[in-house]
Amino acid sequence: MTDINQLKYSYSLRLGDNAWILSHRLAEWCSNGPILEEDLALTNLALDLIGRAQGFYKYAAELEGKGKSEDDIAYRRNERQYFNNLIMEMPNGNFADTIARQLYVSVFEYYFFRELKNSKDETFAALAAKTLKEVKYHMAHAADWTIRLGDGTEESHKKMQKALNELWMYTGELFEMNDVDSELMAQGVSVDLSMLKPKWEQHIIDVLKEATLAQPEDIYMQTGSRQGIHTEHLGHILGDMQYLQRAYPDAKW
Amino acid sequence: MVAAKHTKEEIFELLSQIVDPEIPAVTIEEIGMLQDVNITETGCEVIITPTYTGCPAMGIIEADIKALLDEHGIEAKVKLVYDPAWTTDMITDVAKEKMRKYGIAPPVNSSCGNITVAEREIECPQCGSQNTEVVSRFGSTACKALYKCNDCKEPFEYFKCH
Numbered sequence: 001m002t003d004i005n006q007l008k009y010s011y012s013l014r015l016g017d018n019a020w021i022l023s024h025r026l027a028e029w030c031s032n033g034p035i036l037e038e039d040l041a042l043t044n045l046a047l048d049l050i051g052r053a054q055g056f057y058k059y060a061a062e063l064e065g066k067g068k069s070e071d072d073i074a075y076r077r078n079e080r081q082y083f084n085n086l087i088m089e090m091p092n093g094n095f096a097d098t099i100a101r102q103l104y105v106s107v108f109e110y111y112f113f114r115e116l117k118n119s120k121d122e123t124f125a126a127l128a129a130k131t132l133k134e135v136k137y138h139m140a141h142a143a144d145w146t147i148r149l150g151d152g153t154e155e156s157h158k159k160m161q162k163a164l165n166e167l168w169m170y171t172g173e174l175f176e177m178n179d180v181d182s183e184l185m186a187q188g189v190s191v192d193l194s195m196l197k198p199k200w201e202q203h204i205i206d207v208l209k210e211a212t213l214a215q216p217e218d219i220y221m222q223t224g225s226r227q228g229i230h231t232e233h234l235g236h237i238l239g240d241m242q243y244l245q246r247a248y249p250d251a252k253w
Numbered sequence: 254m255v256a257a258k259h260t261k262e263e264i265f266e267l268l269s270q271i272v273d274p275e276i277p278a279v280t281i282e283e284i285g286m287l288q289d290v291n292i293t294e295t296g297c298e299v300i301i302t303p304t305y306t307g308c309p310a311m312g313i314i315e316a317d318i319k320a321l322l323d324e325h326g327i328e329a330k331v332k333l334v335y336d337p338a339w340t341t342d343m344i345t346d347v348a349k350e351k352m353r354k355y356g357i358a359p360p361v362n363s364s365c366g367n368i369t370v371a372e373r374e375i376e377c378p379q380c381g382s383q384n385t386e387v388v389s390r391f392g393s394t395a396c397k398a399l400y401k402c403n404d405c406k407e408p409f410e411y412f413k414c415h
């Protein structure tokens with residue numbers, strides 16, 4: 001791979017991994033949703049994310065040029081070779097925990113893909129434009145529920161606030177940048193994540209205000225995913241997700 | 254097999270029979286998924302674009318295209334593109350009317366920037382009443398939302414603006 005392709009490969013993998021791992025989490029809600037409509041909604045979101053992961057993995061495989069398919073990338077890597085943000089792998093918990101995760105992530109993705117659609121890389125730009133439309137629905141879904149639960153009963157308010165507080169320490173990492181970011185940014189390919197942070201924070205504060213919820217306090221931010229270091233949860237996800245390919249390599253339907 | 258000499262128009266004509274497996278009332282051409290056909294040395298390349306990135310119908314559509322053209326001795330490659338990004342603006346008016354008759358409320362006007370406002374005046378495909386309300390933004394497929402009609406009391410699906 002040329003240097004630029006290597007960088008784009010890393011970037012594409014990171015974006016694919018975020019979508020792929022979160023998709024797996026949301027799919028775990030299938031048949032466990034609190035109501036039928038929500039069961040459908042959460043799995044619809046998961047489906048959007050699978051499609052997005054497929055697009056970014058396909059592009060990563062193309063850049064790598066070793067004839068791999070998107071499935072090879074999805075199913076044949078180990079934990080340390082995944083670069084999704086830690087928040088994506090956090091367990092579903094109760095419904096409020098899932099909604100808090102959705103809120104933090106979808107608002108971030110909204111601002112992120114809004115920028116990436118201006119990328120000088122045509123594939124990133126096209127995938128971002130497509131994704132942006134879908135993310136708007138994800139964001140509206142998460143905000144609606146945050147408001148409904150926050151401004152709901154005493155119990156739902158308490159659970160929503162607890163969920164927001166507990167996940168807050170995983171949000172700092174969304175904005176972390178490394179060499180891949182800075183070098184691609186210089187070429188107009190990637191997004192300046194530091195620019196997104198104030199917009200993201202303001203948006204979250206606005207939603208929380210409407211939901212009568214408090215903004216969680218900044219204490220300590222978790223980190224690791226840019227180096228492929230994860231929480232214990234990712235290994236369990238992969239064990240479940242990759243079982244079939246590992247046990248029966250090249251299995252076909 | 255000698256590559257059959259089919260023109261681009263003839264291939265389009267053939268492909269216009271293929272329906273969207275999730276809404277069999279409309280074809281992939283009418284819904285805007287069929288983007289282009291390029292004649293190649295060995296046959297042709299069909300360019301399609303997904304409605305939603307995760308649209309599970311794409312695999313079936315690709316297989317349907319290949320099978321149909323194969324029947325006519327045309328070797329087809331199917332290429333999936335994301336640019337231009339599909340929008341509900343690509344759905345023809347004829348297709349929107351077919352959707353309504355099929356029981357799905359078609360997208361109102363153009364691809365809406367504001368998803369929350371535009372969803373209020375959706376007409377019931379059964380009785381035509383505008384007294385309807387959204388049950389969930391997500392329906393049986395990614396492209397549809399769940400609604401109910403407060404007049405005829407029927408639930409229905411709405412093809413979301415996108």
Ligand SMILES: [Zn+2]
Nearest residue numbers: 377380402405
């Ligand atoms: Zn009605």
